[in-house]
Amino acid sequence: MKKYILGIAAFAALMTGCSKDDEATTTPSAGDVYYTEMGASLPATRTTLGPGNSVIWSLNDEVSVWSDEVSTPQSYTLIEGAGTNTAKFKTSSTGVNGTTFYSVYPTTMLQSTNTLILPQTQTYQDAANFASNTNPSAAVGTDIMNMQFKNLCGIVVVELSADQNAVATVNSIVLTSATPLAGKSTLSFESGSPVLSCNGTTTLTLNCGVALTETPTPFYFVVPAETYTYGMDITVNASIRGGGTLTLTKSRTSSFTVNAGEITKIGASFVLGTKTYAVGDYYAVNGVEGIVFETSNGGRSGKVIALKDASASPVLWGPTSAVGLAGVTDANDGAVNMEKVVAAGIDNYPAFKACYDYGTNWYLPAINELLTINNQWPALQEALNGTPGATQLGDGSYWSSTVSGRNYAINYLDIKGNSATMNLSSQSASSVRAITQF
Known part of the structure; x- marks a missing residue:
C-alpha cells in the first residue's frame, strides 16, 4: 500500500534582512546583492513526519545553496518555524546571488555540487520514524523567491509485531539488494529537474532499539528511487525477553519499484516470539x-x-x-x-x-x-x-x-x-x- 506523502513544493524567499524598503527593491538579477535569508514552505512531506504524516521542518535543519555565479555551496540554517511546514533560514556568510539557483537538503549529505552521500546507517525516530538529515531533496530555479524542491528518494516500510507484548526488542533491521541502497550518489540537474543515481553499497541498516507489541509497528527506510529488479532481503536482529537473540530473514524475490516521494510497502511483515511452528500446526x-x-x-x-x-x-x-x-x-x-x-x-x-x-x-x-x-x-x-x-x-x-x-x-x-x-x-x-x- 502506498501513501503519496512526500513531494516537496517549497518556495524560497531570500532577503537582505535590513529594512522593508531594502527587501522590496532586492531582486535576483542584482549582481551586487547577496541573499542572506531564505523562507521555505512545505505543503507535503519532506523528511520528518508529524501527526498524520504531515510535513514539518526540524530544529537545526540546514540547506545548501549555490548558483551559476556562486559555485561554492553555502549553508542556510533554520531560524524560525521548527515543527511547522513553513520556516525561515539564514546564512552567516555573505549569501548567494545569481540567475539560476540550486539548493540541497540536507547539507550533511552534500559532498560536492554533483555528489551526495546517502547514509548507510539510519536511525528509528519514534513517531517520526526516520531521522532528519536522512531523506534528501533538491531544487533548481531562476526565481529564488519560489524554489520548488523535489524528493530524490522514496521510502520502503517493514511491519513488525510480537506474539506477546515486550517479548522481543528489535535491535536493527538490514536491507540487502543487488541495487545500491546507500553511499556515493550522483546528482544531476541537466534535465531541468534534480535526479539522483546511487552507485554505492548494497546494504542499508536501520538501528532501532524498539520493544515490539502485538500491534504491528512500521519501520521506514529512505532508499533510492529505483526499480529493484531482483527484490530485496530483510533481516531482523532482535533480543528475546529472558535472554538470547533472534535473527529472521525474509526475501522479496520479485521486482518492485520505489518512486521518489512515495512510501512503498514491500510485503514484508514479521511476528517475533519464542515459539516455533511446523506445517499443520x-x-x-x-x-x-x-x-x-x-x-x-x-x-x-x-x-x-x-x-x-x-x-x-x-x-x-x-x-x-x-x-x-x-x-x-x-x-x-x-x-x-x-x-x-x-x-x-x-x-x-x-x-x-x-x-x-x-x-x-x-x-x-x-x-x-x-x-x-x-x-x-x-x-x-x-x-x-x-x-x-x-x-x-x-x-x-x-x-x-x-x-x-x-x-x-x-x-x-x-x-x-x-x-x-x-x-x-x-x-x-x-x-x-x-x-x-x-
Whole structure:
C-alpha cells in the first residue's frame, strides 16, 4: 500500500534582512546583492513526519545553496518555524546571488555540487520514524523567491509485531539488494529537474532499539528511487525477553519499484516470539487464527491458511476486461498483488475483496503459494478437520491472485489440484481461501 506523502513544493524567499524598503527593491538579477535569508514552505512531506504524516521542518535543519555565479555551496540554517511546514533560514556568510539557483537538503549529505552521500546507517525516530538529515531533496530555479524542491528518494516500510507484548526488542533491521541502497550518489540537474543515481553499497541498516507489541509497528527506510529488479532481503536482529537473540530473514524475490516521494510497502511483515511452528500446526497470535502451511527461519516465520473459505460461495475473480487491470503478476507473493488491487479499487475484484474483508493482512494467495498449499493438502485437511470452527478445503477450484500472459489469463487451482488458467472475459466463479504471513 502506498501513501503519496512526500513531494516537496517549497518556495524560497531570500532577503537582505535590513529594512522593508531594502527587501522590496532586492531582486535576483542584482549582481551586487547577496541573499542572506531564505523562507521555505512545505505543503507535503519532506523528511520528518508529524501527526498524520504531515510535513514539518526540524530544529537545526540546514540547506545548501549555490548558483551559476556562486559555485561554492553555502549553508542556510533554520531560524524560525521548527515543527511547522513553513520556516525561515539564514546564512552567516555573505549569501548567494545569481540567475539560476540550486539548493540541497540536507547539507550533511552534500559532498560536492554533483555528489551526495546517502547514509548507510539510519536511525528509528519514534513517531517520526526516520531521522532528519536522512531523506534528501533538491531544487533548481531562476526565481529564488519560489524554489520548488523535489524528493530524490522514496521510502520502503517493514511491519513488525510480537506474539506477546515486550517479548522481543528489535535491535536493527538490514536491507540487502543487488541495487545500491546507500553511499556515493550522483546528482544531476541537466534535465531541468534534480535526479539522483546511487552507485554505492548494497546494504542499508536501520538501528532501532524498539520493544515490539502485538500491534504491528512500521519501520521506514529512505532508499533510492529505483526499480529493484531482483527484490530485496530483510533481516531482523532482535533480543528475546529472558535472554538470547533472534535473527529472521525474509526475501522479496520479485521486482518492485520505489518512486521518489512515495512510501512503498514491500510485503514484508514479521511476528517475533519464542515459539516455533511446523506445517499443520494451529496458529493463533494477535487475533490471527489458521493452520501453518509453510515455514522459514527454523519455524519462527512462515505462512498460514485461514480456517474457512473467505466467501461462503464461489465468486468471480475480478474485472472481465484488461482495461484498468491492476498489475497483479507476482507469482510468489500474493501480498504484493493485494496491495496493487487495494490501490486500484478492491470493490472491482470480488475474490480479493473476500480476503480483504476476512481480516487485516489476509490476502489472496499467489499461484505458487496456492501450489504449496496443494502440496500440503493431506496435512492441512487433517489439521482443519481437527480444529473447532474450521472447514476443510473444498473439492472445487480455488483462485490465485496471479495474472499471466499477453491474454491476461488468471491462474487458479483446478479440481484435480493442477495449475490452470482462465481468461478474464470468460471467467466463472471459484472458491477463495485467504492466507497471511507470520
